[in-house]
Amino acid sequence: xxxxxxxxxxxxxxxxxxxxxxxxxxxxxxxxxxxxxxxxxxxxxxxxxxxxxxxxxxxxxxxx
Numbered sequence: 001x002x003x004x005x006x007x008x009x010x011x012x013x014x015x016x017x018x019x020x021x022x023x024x025x026x027x028x029x030x031x032x033x034x035x036x037x038x039x040x041x042x043x044x045x046x047x048x049x050x051x052x053x054x055x056x057x058x059x060x061x062x063x064x
Contacts, residue, residue: 014056
């Protein structure tokens with residue numbers, strides 16, 4: 001089971017926004033999908049994801 005499935009929807013949305021805006025900013029627009037973001041989040045792991053959730057919420061990344 002993926003750890004991403006244990007996250008709440010709001011945490012998942014925050015993580016996806018962080019990944020798309022920070023880690024995928026130089027990728028082609030058709031590559032920047034939720035599926036690709038989820039793959040990167042899974043590769044980073046739960047410890048890094050927890051820090052990214054906190055940073056995303058602290059900086060209110062969903063309202064950028």
